[in-house]
Amino acid sequence: GDMADKVEKTFKFVIVGGGIAGVTCVEQLSSQIPSAEVALITAGPHIKAVTNYKQVSKMLEEFDVEERPASVLEEKFPNLTVIHSAVKSLHTQSHSVETADGRIFGYEKLCICSGGRPKLLTQENPYVLGIRDTDSAQEFQKRLSKAKRIVVVGNGGIALELVYEVEGCEVIWAVKDKAIGNTFFDAGAAQFLIPSLEAEKPERAAPCKRPRYTTEEPAAGASHTFTAGLHLSLLLFSVEYQCEVEKIFTSEELLNSQQQTLRPENGSWPVYIQLTNGKTFGCDFIVSATGVVPNAEPFLYGNNFALADDGGLQVDDHMMTSEPDVYAAGDVCTACWEHSPLWQQMRLWTQARQMGWYAGRCMVADILSEPIELDFCFELFSHITKFFNYKVVLLGKFNGQGLGPDHELLVRCTKGQEYVKVVLSGGRMVGAVLIGETDLEETFENLILNQMDLTPYGEELLNPNVDIEDYFD
Numbered sequence: 001g002d003m004a005d006k007v008e009k010t011f012k013f014v015i016v017g018g019g020i021a022g023v024t025c026v027e028q029l030s031s032q033i034p035s036a037e038v039a040l041i042t043a044g045p046h047i048k049a050v051t052n053y054k055q056v057s058k059m060l061e062e063f064d065v066e067e068r069p070a071s072v073l074e075e076k077f078p079n080l081t082v083i084h085s086a087v088k089s090l091h092t093q094s095h096s097v098e099t100a101d102g103r104i105f106g107y108e109k110l111c112i113c114s115g116g117r118p119k120l121l122t123q124e125n126p127y128v129l130g131i132r133d134t135d136s137a138q139e140f141q142k143r144l145s146k147a148k149r150i151v152v153v154g155n156g157g158i159a160l161e162l163v164y165e166v167e168g169c170e171v172i173w174a175v176k177d178k179a180i181g182n183t184f185f186d187a188g189a190a191q192f193l194i195p196s197l198e199a200e201k202p203e204r205a206a207p208c209k210r211p212r213y214t215t216e217e218p219a220a221g222a223s224h225t226f227t228a229g230l231h232l233s234l235l236l237f238s239v240e241y242q243c244e245v246e247k248i249f250t251s252e253e254l255l256n257s258q259q260q261t262l263r264p265e266n267g268s269w270p271v272y273i274q275l276t277n278g279k280t281f282g283c284d285f286i287v288s289a290t291g292v293v294p295n296a297e298p299f300l301y302g303n304n305f306a307l308a309d310d311g312g313l314q315v316d317d318h319m320m321t322s323e324p325d326v327y328a329a330g331d332v333c334t335a336c337w338e339h340s341p342l343w344q345q346m347r348l349w350t351q352a353r354q355m356g357w358y359a360g361r362c363m364v365a366d367i368l369s370e371p372i373e374l375d376f377c378f379e380l381f382s383h384i385t386k387f388f389n390y391k392v393v394l395l396g397k398f399n400g401q402g403l404g405p406d407h408e409l410l411v412r413c414t415k416g417q418e419y420v421k422v423v424l425s426g427g428r429m430v431g432a433v434l435i436g437e438t439d440l441e442e443t444f445e446n447l448i449l450n451q452m453d454l455t456p457y458g459e460e461l462l463n464p465n466v467d468i469e470d471y472f473d
């Protein structure tokens with residue numbers, strides 16, 4: 001047909017998106033079949049690369065993410081072509097994609113790894129910032145340098161990291177839940193992380209002075225036992241719980257409205273944010289850290305993709321979408337196979353890497369008509385990260401996700417040092433949260449994987465005077 005005539009070139013594999021999922025998929029395809037012509041189509045000049053990869057245990061992996069010029073990939077894989085343009089449309093019938101600069105490329109197998117984009121609170125607004133995952137703390141600091149007060153909206157990992165990194169500026173943090181870090185933690189862990197937000201005032205907006213060192217050494221879990229004289233810069237920090245954004249307006253809009261009762265500083269801030277708890281705050285800018293929306297739209301028109309409730313492209317246990325020869329991996333997709341009882345999808349770097357890698361293997365297996373089974377990495381959810389300068393390990397159903405009321409929790413907590421939580425269901429360990437240097441991750445990972453009956457051990461499981469590794473060796 002018409003479309004087929006305009007195809008500039010047909011590749012065996014076309015991957016869309018230069019994030020962790022797309023790049024890992026390209027690397028996998030190019031190393032498994034070096035003679036295959038592969039195209040990576042990506043909107044930006046840079047790609048994301050995994051560096052310092054380290055396998056911490058059977059399931060846990062740790063790595064850094066860096067932006068690199070795409071040429072690095074082309075040098076490594078001579079049969080790879082990087083096309084710098086955004087995909088505008090996909091024609092699954094003719095097996096081709098069209099880019100924003102009007103070029104058309106054919107594919108035998110396509111993998112969509114277009115990621116997600118930050119959910120924004122409003123339409124374009126110069127005072128509302130969405131941030132990208134590779135924006136470093138320093139870069140963000142630069143944008144912050146002239147700000148006296150910012151409002152951070154959102155309660156996921158991004159917001160957690162952000163509020164911890166901000167220095168020398170007042171932060172108002174609006175979270176929709178009863179506790180901070182709801183995506184990752186229960187209220188207990190949240191409290192462990194912010195000793196300055198103590199039990200007696202979790203529901204109230206509790207402005208508290210959060211002292212921080214001005215030297216490079218961060219005050220881990222900053223506590224208010226520090227006093228002046230220690231060379232501290234004081235930071236004003238407060239949390240507004242259980243509220244969302246009602247409205248955002250400029251100082252002019254504020255002055256023209258009936259909102260004069262708000263605050264003494266009427267009109268002196270560039271932007272105002274009204275929360276659903278009735279409070280309004282003026283600030284220099286608002287940071288939107290409310291999660292991402294899968295970037296699926298450019299691919300939908302004229303095709304017949306099954307979409308999940310969260311807007312992601314549904315994929316099966318071979319990372320295949322509902323359209324023939326079209327795969328998807330990373331933030332853009334929603335895992336719709338029957339999950340292992342110990343795994344859940346979370347839009348994180350680790351999963352983007354695992355999915356991209358596995359999608360590449362599935363595409364090759366498909367081309368070679370070989371069978372392939374769902375990879376072992378999807379057996380157990382595992383994530384290792386840092387929050388508030390503490391090492392954090394999350395395993396399995398770490399927050400009792402989907403378990404119903406009949407699960408049991410064991411908790412051990414040493415203030416300022418470690419927080420250990422174990423989730424048990426039917427006497428078997430199904431999840432864990434480890435904060436601090438607990439050294440328990442491998443043992444717990446094994447206990448979760450082998451689903452041993454732990455009833456005989458009871459609370460001894462977390463007795464710090466018992467070396468549990470000895471139990472199970």
Ligand SMILES: Cc1cc2nc3c(=O)[nH]c(=O)nc-3n(C[C@H](O)[C@H](O)[C@H](O)COP(=O)(O)OP(=O)(O)OC[C@H]3O[C@@H](n4cnc5c(N)ncnc54)[C@H](O)[C@@H]3O)c2cc1C
Nearest residue numbers: 017018019020021043086087115133330331347348349352
């Ligand atoms: C601020 C922030 C902080 C985060 N911090 C962490 C963290 O500390 N740890 C962690 O594990 N996870 C973190 N995440 C989540 C993590 O960034 C994502 O899960 C991960 O990057 C997803 O990878 P991806 O390859 O699927 O998509 P992305 O990294 O989003 O890459 C998508 C790629 O597709 C390209 N693209 C999009 N549309 C098109 C198109 N139409 N045509 C061509 N190319 C297109 C984009 O340019 C981009 O190159 C964070 C996310 C955010 C927003």
Ligand SMILES: *[C@@H]1O[C@H](CO)[C@@H](O)[C@H](O)[C@H]1NC(C)=O
Nearest residue numbers: 033034035036037077078079
């Ligand atoms: C690139 O592909 C060609 C054939 O398509 C093959 O001969 C060549 O060896 C490939 N290059 C590498 C580095 O594998």
Ligand SMILES: *[C@@H]1O[C@H](CO)[C@@H](O)[C@H](O)[C@H]1NC(C)=O
Nearest residue numbers: 260261263264265266267268
């Ligand atoms: C705010 O408005 C009130 C009355 O409208 C006025 O008296 C007051 O001076 C204003 N404050 C500032 C800081 O502009």
